[in-house]
Amino acid sequence: MNREQVDIQEELAYYRALLQHASDGLIVVDEQRRIVFMNQAAISLIEARPDDVLPETCGELLRCHNDTESNLSLEAVCFGRCVLQRGQSLDYVEMNIQTHTGKIVPVAVSYSYIPVGKKQYFLMSLRNLTEKRHLEQERRKKDELFFTLQERERLARDLHDGVVQDIAYSHMQLKLIQSLLDQGRVSEARSKLEEVTAVIHDSFLELRRALYDLTFHAGKQLKHFIHKLVVEFQHRAGIPVEVSDFDFPDICDPYTGDQVAKIVQESLSNVRKHSGASKVWMTLGSRPAGPFRRQYTVIVEDDGVGIPEEVLSQVADGFPDADTVTRHFGLKAMHQRAQSLGAILRIARREPRGTRIELHWFQDTQEEPIRQQTG
Numbered sequence: 253m254n255r256e257q258v259d260i261q262e263e264l265a266y267y268r269a270l271l272q273h274a275s276d277g278l279i280v281v282d283e284q285r286r287i288v289f290m291n292q293a294a295i296s297l298i299e300a301r302p303d304d305v306l307p308e309t310c311g312e313l314l315r316c317h318n319d320t321e322s323n324l325s326l327e328a329v330c331f332g333r334c335v336l337q338r339g340q341s342l343d344y345v346e347m348n349i350q351t352h353t354g355k356i357v358p359v360a361v362s363y364s365y366i367p368v369g370k371k372q373y374f375l376m377s378l379r380n381l382t383e384k385r386h387l388e389q390e391r392r393k394k395d396e397l398f399f400t401l402q403e404r405e406r407l408a409r410d411l412h413d414g415v416v417q418d419i420a421y422s423h424m425q426l427k428l429i430q431s432l433l434d435q436g437r438v439s440e441a442r443s444k445l446e447e448v449t450a451v452i453h454d455s456f457l458e459l460r461r462a463l464y465d466l467t468f469h470a471g472k473q474l475k476h477f478i479h480k481l482v483v484e485f486q487h488r489a490g491i492p493v494e495v496s497d498f499d500f501p502d503i504c505d506p507y508t509g510d511q512v513a514k515i516v517q518e519s520l521s522n523v524r525k526h527s528g529a530s531k532v533w534m535t536l537g538s539r540p541a542g543p544f545r546r547q548y549t550v551i552v553e554d555d556g557v558g559i560p561e562e563v564l565s566q567v568a569d570g571f572p573d574a575d576t577v578t579r580h581f582g583l584k585a586m587h588q589r590a591q592s593l594g595a596i597l598r599i600a601r602r603e604p605r606g607t608r609i610e611l612h613w614f615q616d617t618q619e620e621p622i623r624q625q626t627g
């Protein structure tokens with residue numbers, strides 16, 4: 253071997269070691285989606301033993317799938333195939349794979365497009381997400397508990413400020429009515445009685461609403477739930493709502509559904525309580541946000557008096573003393589729920605008048621257009 257050949261050999265060994273010892277699972281696949289290289293981390297990820305005969309193609313090897321697709325290796329939905337056809341890398345896709353022992357493992361996969369002369373390959377870089385998903389679930393459980401306690405505190409405050417005061421007032425008025433009746437002042441007693449009846453009726457509605465708020469779950473059926481909220485709001489507040497729907501999905505992940513529903517509910521409740529609006533616009537939508545990723549949007553706008561400047565500056569400062577000083581929970585809770593989803597929440601004035609609440613969140617998805625192109 254001459255010097256040049258030795259150099260090439262050393263270089264090859266160097267690159268092979270680099271791939272072999274990388275901590276991410278690396279799999280190189282050719283145009284026919286045959287596996288041409290797998291590093292040690294990829295072999296351990298799929299729990300293959302050294303003497304196992306590995307399937308030839310990446311789809312067969314990984315049996316990749318996600319929540320909506322039971323088989324991502326089918327011709328039309330194979331990510332690797334999309335990468336080869338487009339000649340473009342794909343940054344980050346989350347999916348589940350099945351190991352040789354039958355275990356389902358969540359993974360993040362990046363696809364790098366690798367043209368070598370006239371040939372094309374792609375490199376899949378796989379990272380195990382089991383731990384991350386576990387932590388995420390733990391965090392969501394904690395957040396859920398926090399939101400439950402926060403709602404309990406708010407309910408206690410609302411009941412104290414509303415229903416409890418109303419019952420105390422009604423109790424005093426009933427005593428007064430009794431004494432009026434004792435004195436034979438029947439018409440005065442009757443008019444007081446009408447007043448008390450109205451107060452008790454309002455309290456009853458308030459209590460019923462509070463019980464409903466405590467127990468509702470939009471879950472997967474977010475869109476259906478939002479439509480129900482809108483009907484109830486129009487009935488209760490007497491303010492018409494114009495709903496526009498641009499491709500908003502019927503079904504979503506239940507945790508997201510619950511959080512978004514609570515944010516919409518609080519927005520509408522604020523419109524009813526504070527805005528004096530004569531009209532509300534609600535926009536639901538979704539649109540592609542890069543390969544295999546979608547952005548979802550809910551916007552609630554009203555033409556009322558608008559949020560006062562001092563509240564808007566609290567919003568901008570991240571609510572430093574919202575519950576201790578002002579006893580306003582609603583906007584802060586909306587902000588916390590949005591944070592828990594990794595969503596973007598914008599609370600602002602609407603031009604020419606009113607308030608605009610905008611919520612955007614993102615989710616990985618299997619894009620329709622790509623399926624059409626490749627199918």
Ligand SMILES: Nc1ncnc2c1ncn2[C@@H]1O[C@H](COP(=O)(O)OP(=O)(O)OP(=O)(O)O)[C@@H](O)[C@H]1O
Pocket residue numbers: 406522523525526527554556557558559560563579580581582583584607
């Ligand atoms: N759509 C709106 N139009 C006008 N003012 C609003 C609107 N939404 C909120 N506000 C103002 O922002 C303040 C804070 O709202 P927030 O929801 O945090 O508290 P709250 O509604 O007063 O009480 P809580 O929600 O805790 O029952 C309100 O008191 C009100 O002044």
Ligand SMILES: [Mg+2]
Pocket residue numbers: 518521522581582583
């Ligand atoms: Mg509120």
